[in-house]
Amino acid sequence: MPLSRRNFVKNVSITAAGLSVVNPFNSYAKSGEAKVKLGFIGTGLRGQAHLATVLKRDDVEIVAICDVDARMLQMSKELIGKSGKKMPPIYTGNDYSYRELLALKNIDAVIIATPWEWHKPMIMDALSAGIKYIGTEVILGITLEDHWEVVRGTEKNNAHVMMLENACYRRDTLAITNMVREGLFGEMIHLQGGYQHDLRGVKFNDGITPYNSGAEFGEKGFSEAKWRTNHSVNRNGDLYPTHGVGPLAMMLNINRGNRFESLCSFSTKTRGLHNYIVKKGGADHPNAKVLFKLGDVVTTQIKCSNGETILLQHDTNLPRPYSLGFRVQGTNGIWMNINNGIFIEGQSKYDHEHWDDAKLWLDKYDHPIWKRWSKEAYQTGHDGIDFFVMHAFIESVKRKTATPMDVYDAAAWSAITPLSETSVELGNQTVDFPDFTGGRWMTHKNTFALTDEY
Numbered sequence: 001m002p003l004s005r006r007n008f009v010k011n012v013s014i015t016a017a018g019l020s021v022v023n024p025f026n027s028y029a030k031s032g033e034a035k036v037k038l039g040f041i042g043t044g045l046r047g048q049a050h051l052a053t054v055l056k057r058d059d060v061e062i063v064a065i066c067d068v069d070a071r072m073l074q075m076s077k078e079l080i081g082k083s084g085k086k087m088p089p090i091y092t093g094n095d096y097s098y099r100e101l102l103a104l105k106n107i108d109a110v111i112i113a114t115p116w117e118w119h120k121p122m123i124m125d126a127l128s129a130g131i132k133y134i135g136t137e138v139i140l141g142i143t144l145e146d147h148w149e150v151v152r153g154t155e156k157n158n159a160h161v162m163m164l165e166n167a168c169y170r171r172d173t174l175a176i177t178n179m180v181r182e183g184l185f186g187e188m189i190h191l192q193g194g195y196q197h198d199l200r201g202v203k204f205n206d207g208i209t210p211y212n213s214g215a216e217f218g219e220k221g222f223s224e225a226k227w228r229t230n231h232s233v234n235r236n237g238d239l240y241p242t243h244g245v246g247p248l249a250m251m252l253n254i255n256r257g258n259r260f261e262s263l264c265s266f267s268t269k270t271r272g273l274h275n276y277i278v279k280k281g282g283a284d285h286p287n288a289k290v291l292f293k294l295g296d297v298v299t300t301q302i303k304c305s306n307g308e309t310i311l312l313q314h315d316t317n318l319p320r321p322y323s324l325g326f327r328v329q330g331t332n333g334i335w336m337n338i339n340n341g342i343f344i345e346g347q348s349k350y351d352h353e354h355w356d357d358a359k360l361w362l363d364k365y366d367h368p369i370w371k372r373w374s375k376e377a378y379q380t381g382h383d384g385i386d387f388f389v390m391h392a393f394i395e396s397v398k399r400k401t402a403t404p405m406d407v408y409d410a411a412a413w414s415a416i417t418p419l420s421e422t423s424v425e426l427g428n429q430t431v432d433f434p435d436f437t438g439g440r441w442m443t444h445k446n447t448f449a450l451t452d453e454y
């Protein structure tokens with residue numbers, strides 16, 4: 001998740017509470033317009049946040065939901081019940097019950113919000129079932145081959161697979177995208193981002209309360225502690241690159257005149273998760289014996305074909321305040337979100353140390369979609385960005401058009417994970433990036449967030 005989890009449960013309950021009052025999103029549907037018939041696979045904590053967002057829209061009908069966890073389904077039913085909308089049929093029972101949902105004839109689009117290892121098989125099954133719009137939570141797949149399979153399957157079925165990368169809709173990164181497009185930073189040179197989020201209290205819990213409640217994971221954990229932590233046991237690389245790289249890729253026109261060419265990753269020793277288990281559960285806790293493979297801080301350098309570099313950080317095991325650590329630097333200026341500063345040569349005061357307060361620039365270059373939809377956006381999770389990512393998906397389905405973030409974006413951004421694992425495994429060797437577009441990156445145009453619509 002791009003924003004702090006501290007407010008996550010609060011966000012869901014705020015949006016859930018808001019559902020029982022006047023529906024604020026009615027403006028989306030033109031009268032008489034057919035509703036988008038949406039199925040949900042995975043109604044865990046993230047799936048419920050998406051449910052809460054679409055329950056506010058009157059241009060969406062939830063036609064089915066599926067999960068394997070009774071508690072998550074109960075929470076979802078309560079959300080839907082409070083909205084006053086019709087309770088959809090529920091598919092559950094085993095790991096493949098979602099195939100019954102996919103076989104329904106009345107589905108326009110499906111949202112997948114399950115553990116990472118389920119995304120690829122579920123996307124492939126949705127494609128085989130003939131579903132043309134698939135919104136999947138981050139990330140696309142586990143192995144490089146997973147990414148190729150999804151790209152080829154999407155092309156073969158003439159479908160649209162959009163990764164629901166909400167960080168691309170942050171108000172600050174969209175304003176900076178505006179500034180980049182207007183040339184204020186000059187030519188792009190070096191960008192930074194990442195996922196710097198203390199997830200210790202997410203990777204471990206007491207099996208009941210999702211955050212900061214214990215030292216259990218796997219079968220004894222709840223929500224992400226159930227599945228996500230196992231990736232830290234077994235894998236060493238940048239496990240969550242898309243929140244950091246997505247906005248930067250859009251600024252650099254990746255897959256649209258530019259592409260990722262190669263990558264090199266370094267990983268530190270691993271201490272944070274073990275120390276946390278000892279702190280929470282004591283040195284004798286059985287999990288204190290677990291050996292974690294994921295280095296506490298993984299740094300990845302990416303080289304782009306137009307000559308820029310990107311530095312990504314994956315930093316989820318140590319105590320630290322949340323930050324995606326953005327830096328956007330060109331021949332004429334720089335933005336850094338950590339010090340909230342912008343410097344533009346010729347316009348900012350130059351005295352070696354002076355930074356403009358970024359707010360001055362971010363307000364001036366506020367993106368048109370934020371100007372138009374901020375009221376609706378702030379009623380959804382993650383400071384409004386959850387609204388925009390779902391809005392973009394639903395509007396694309398309604399208009400039967402390509403989604404603004406496509407399967408090539410999803411593949412390129414999330415393939416950073418298996419490529420970084422390979423680089424670390426090979427002693428920090430630089431590895432080549434595949435071209436998922438098959439050369440079409442040279443002619444594709446950037447259509448992301450060009451207007452105030454979505």
Ligand SMILES: NC(=O)c1ccc[n+]([C@@H]2O[C@H](COP(=O)([O-])OP(=O)(O)OC[C@H]3O[C@@H](n4cnc5c(N)ncnc54)[C@H](O)[C@@H]3O)[C@@H](O)[C@H]2O)c1
Pocket residue numbers: 001002003041042043044045046047066067068069072094095096097098113114115116118137138139164165166222223224225226382
């Ligand atoms: N973009 C963001 O801001 C953001 C925030 C949180 C999570 N996420 C992503 O959302 C996804 C889900 O994360 P979460 O926090 O909701 O995790 P979660 O564990 O709370 O929910 C996952 C749900 O999937 C269900 N599930 C597992 N296997 C299933 C199957 N075979 N069929 C049907 N349901 C199945 C689980 O029972 C659970 O309810 C992940 O990809 C995560 O990275 C994104």
